[in-house]
Amino acid sequence: MAEAEFVQGMTPFLRESLGAYGDGVLTGEPAAGASGTAAAEVGRGLLRATYRRVDERGREGLEEAVQEAAAEPGNEDAVGALRQEIRRALRKHPGLEGELAALLAGAGGGTTTVIASGTRSIAAGGNIGVAITADGHGSSKP
Template identity: 45%
Template sequence: MSYEVAHVVEQVGPYITAALAAYGGAVLRRAEDAAVDATANQGRRLLQAVWLRSASGRRAHLEEATQEAADEPDNADAQAALRQYIRRALREDVEMLREVVQLLPASQATVTAVGNRSIAAKNVTGIAITGDHARVQK
């Protein structure tokens, strides 16, 4: 499987923001909370996946970035620093990237077309044709 790291980080962003709002800086060590909405719990799971798969020496950096983003929710720089850490971690660990992609809801699945005249579609309900002089007969 091939994933675009920047796209995955973009998809993860809203979940992480919700998790930080619900759990604050303790998000990395908190258990799922039934009183917290599904989006925030999903964000907690995504952040914890990155944290747990990170080398122990790098966890402190993630904890710091997470705490700063939670303490200053309106600080775009703090939010960007957290996303940058996650982006770097996903680039360096293909298994972590796979795990994070698998944690994303199915509706977030990426469909990518590669090559000349290729078609990208999540669901095809009719005929899809590429090429010159194509004919369709019923």
């Protein structure tokens, strides 16, 4: 999976964590009156794992992006800037991708992309049993 798609798949978790923790997501201090859902905890884990791996400059960038995204929850550009900080960290720290993927997989967060293309194509995100795409299935034609 491409890096951009991988990080894009984190978006719902990042949004949940920012909603629950606000700009305290990196320190674990919940926002006033907010409760952390399972998705918020995954998002928090993604951000904290990234924060632990980066250097001081990376931490500053991540903190700034978190503050901006928390201050403007509906701002797509702010969330995009946060994803960009994560992408920078992934490029500098190759082992980080495995750690983040494990957090997403543990959440059932689905980093699976399923695409069907072309005649008689079938796409499934898991085991669906028997799938037949041939013409005349069930007929007595030889």
